[in-house]
Amino acid sequence: MVEAFAVASGKGGTGKTTSTLALGMALAEEYDVTVVDADTGMANLLFHTGLGDADTTLHDVLLEGGAPIEAATYERFGMSVVPCGTSLAAFEAADPERLRTVVAELASTTDVLLLDSPATLGSKSAVLPIVLADRVVVVLQPTIPALSDGLKVQEYALSYGSEIAGTLFNRVRGDVGDVTAKADRYFEGPLLGTIPESEAAGAARAAGEPLLAHAPDSPAAAAYREAAGVLDPRTGDADAVADRFRSAVIPEPP
Amino acid sequence: MIPEGELLRSRVVSELSDSLEGALDRRLDGYAVLAPRDAILFDADGVGVITFEAGVPSMAYHTETDRGGPAALADIGAGPYRLELHELDADALDLPGRTDALDVPPGMPADRLAGDAALAERTRRIAADDADADDGEPDAIVEFLDDEAAIERIRSDARQQAAARADEWGFEDAI
Ligand SMILES: Nc1ncnc2c1ncn2[C@@H]1O[C@H](COP(=O)(O)OP(=O)(O)OP(=O)(O)O)[C@@H](O)[C@H]1O
Ligand SMILES: [Mg+2]
Numbered sequence: 001m002v003e004a005f006a007v008a009s010g011k012g013g014t015g016k017t018t019s020t021l022a023l024g025m026a027l028a029e030e031y032d033v034t035v036v037d038a039d040t041g042m043a044n045l046l047f048h049t050g051l052g053d054a055d056t057t058l059h060d061v062l063l064e065g066g067a068p069i070e071a072a073t074y075e076r077f078g079m080s081v082v083p084c085g086t087s088l089a090a091f092e093a094a095d096p097e098r099l100r101t102v103v104a105e106l107a108s109t110t111d112v113l114l115l116d117s118p119a120t121l122g123s124k125s126a127v128l129p130i131v132l133a134d135r136v137v138v139v140l141q142p143t144i145p146a147l148s149d150g151l152k153v154q155e156y157a158l159s160y161g162s163e164i165a166g167t168l169f170n171r172v173r174g175d176v177g178d179v180t181a182k183a184d185r186y187f188e189g190p191l192l193g194t195i196p197e198s199e200a201a202g203a204a205r206a207a208g209e210p211l212l213a214h215a216p217d218s219p220a221a222a223a224y225r226e227a228a229g230v231l232d233p234r235t236g237d238a239d240a241v242a243d244r245f246r247s248a249v250i251p252e253p254p
Numbered sequence: 255m256i257p258e259g260e261l262l263r264s265r266v267v268s269e270l271s272d273s274l275e276g277a278l279d280r281r282l283d284g285y286a287v288l289a290p291r292d293a294i295l296f297d298a299d300g301v302g303v304i305t306f307e308a309g310v311p312s313m314a315y316h317t318e319t320d321r322g323g324p325a326a327l328a329d330i331g332a333g334p335y336r337l338e339l340h341e342l343d344a345d346a347l348d349l350p351g352r353t354d355a356l357d358v359p360p361g362m363p364a365d366r367l368a369g370d371a372a373l374a375e376r377t378r379r380i381a382a383d384d385a386d387a388d389d390g391e392p393d394a395i396v397e398f399l400d401d402e403a404a405i406e407r408i409r410s411d412a413r414q415q416a417a418a419r420a421d422e423w424g425f426e427d428a429i
Contacts, residue, residue: 011308012262012280013341042262088265119280121415124423131425143344144398145281145308145384148408155412160425179392182399186409205260 002031002233004103004113005165006038006133008157010149012119014139015170017045018201020116021210022221023137024079026228031111034073034080038099038115038129041091043084045116049076050208051083058084061102062094069105077213080110096125103132112233121156130157135165137231138187142169142176147183154187164188168227170195193227195220256303256347259284259340266291268334270368277339278309278377284341291334302330304363305347310381311363312347313356322356327366 007020017039024035037045037058046052051074060067061082074081082102085091106113115133118126130136136157140150154164166189169180173196180191196219204214212221262284267273273286288302300318303326304311315322316329360381361374399405419425 010281012282013260013284044260044262086263088263120276122275122279124419127419127423127425142392142395143308144395147395147398149281151405151408152412152415155409156416159413159416160420176392179395179399182396186399186405 002111003134004107004115004132005135005137005231005233006115006117006129006157006162007137007139008117008130008153009119009139009146010121010153011141011143011146014119014141014146015168015195015201016119016139017048017116018205018211019137019139019168019170019195019224020045020114021048021077022212022224023228023231024112024114025077025210025212026225027112027114027231027233028078031233032080033078033112033114034082034106034110035114035116036082036102036106037084039118040084040094040096040099040125041118041123043086045081046083046085047208048205048210049074049081049083051076051081052208054083054085057090058082058102059087059090059094060085062096062098064095064098066098069102077210082106096128099125099128100132121152127156127160130162131160133157133162134234135163135189137165137192138167138189140167140169140183141171142179151186158188165231166190166192166227168192168195171197173197190230192230193223195223195227256285256305257342259342259346262339262341264336264338266334267337270333270335270337270363271370271373273337273339274311274364274368274370274377275373277306278373278380281309282306282339282341283308283344283347284339285347287338287340288330289336291336300329302326304330304358307344307347308384310360310377310384311358312360314358314363315356322353323358324362324366326356327358327363330367332367 007016020035024033027033037043056067056071058072061069061072072082115129117129120126138150140146167187172194198220200215200218201211204211207214285303285305303315305313314326316326319329361378364370364374364377
C-alpha cells in the first residue's frame, strides 16, 4: 500500500467521480490502483464504469456478515473497481463503520486507493472517507458555493488528521488564473490542475467509461494525467498502513 | 419544461425534510420531481417539480394544474411521495421562458411541504448569503476570495462543526 486518497467536494456534481476515475487510470500506468465508490448514499461510479448491473457491490460488503470485498471488486480499465449499489434499502441496511475494515483490507493488497466521496458533510458515513484517507483531493469549480464548500471539506479533513493532497479545478471555461491564484492562499497543497469544461466528460459518462478510456486525447484527459503526476503517491509499508486503518481512525495526531 | 438532468436517486419518502436537507447540504443544482406515492404512471395525475440552485429551492411547478410558485406547492400537497432527484447544470436552469410566477421563496418548501421550520430558516440564511455573494461572475468570485475575514469565518465555523461532531460520530481519536 502506498496511500489512500479521498476525492471530495462539499458541493454536488463538481466532478468527483469523473476525477476519481481519471486520476485512477492515470496512476494505474505506474501503480496498482483500486477505486472505491464511498458515496454509499448516492452511488454513481458504477454508471461511469459500465458496472450498472454488477451483482455484488460495496453495499453487500457493508452488511453484517456480508460478502467479502473480493466479490465486489471488478477489474476494469486497468484498475480494480469497487462499485456501490443505488438501492435505498441496501444503503439503510449497510453499516458505514465497516468501510474502515474494507479500506484496511484493500490497503494491504493495492498501492493506491482512491475513495470517491459523498457531496455532503452532513453525516458520519459521508465524512468517513475523508477521515480514513491519508490525503484529500479537493475538487473545486470556479463558483462561490463550490469554493466555500471546498474550504469546509478542507477544514474537516485537517480537523480529523488527514492532509490535503491539493486542489483540482474542474469544468473550467476560459482563463481562471485570477481565481486559482487567489484560492491558492487558502488551500493547503498544490493546485493539482485545472480541467477544462469538456463535452467528452458527458459522452464518457453516457458510454459507461472513464474519461481517460473514452477520450484519452481530449484536453481534459491530458489535464488529469498532469494532475496525477503532481499527486506523487508516497511509498509506505503495506502492513503498517493496513494496521493503521484497522485499529483507529487516525492513529497518531501530528 | 426543464432539460433532463442526471438521475441521482429515486425513492418513496414519507416526508421531505431529509431530501430537502440533502439537496441543501450537497448544494444541488437540479430539480426534484414529486408524485403521489400511489401514482402508477409517474405522471398520470401530474407531478410537482421543484428546482434547486446551489441547494436552495428556486421554482415550483405542477404539471396537472399548470400552476407555479406557492400555488404549485399547495398542489403537490402532503406525502408520501415518489421522489426523483436530478442533477443539472446551473446554466440549464436559466430557462428561456422563466417567469416570476414560478418562483418560490427559499424556505417555503421546507415550511409548507416538510413542516420543518428549522430547515426553512437554515435555507433562508444560506440563500441570503448566496445572494450577497452573487455567484457566477468571475468578478464576484475574486471579490469573495478577497474577503479574508469572510473566508476565515467559513473556515473557523467548519472547524468548530468538525470538532463538535467528532464526539457525536466517535471520531475523537482523530483529533
Ligand atoms: N470537465 C468536465 N466537463 C464537462 N462536464 C463534466 C466535467 N467533469 C464532469 N462533468 C459532468 O458533470 C456531471 C457531474 O460529474 P460527476 O458525476 O463526476 O460529479 P460528482 O461530483 O461525482 O457528482 P455527485 O456529487 O453527484 O457524486 C456529470 O454529468 C459529468 O459528466
Ligand atoms: Mg459522484
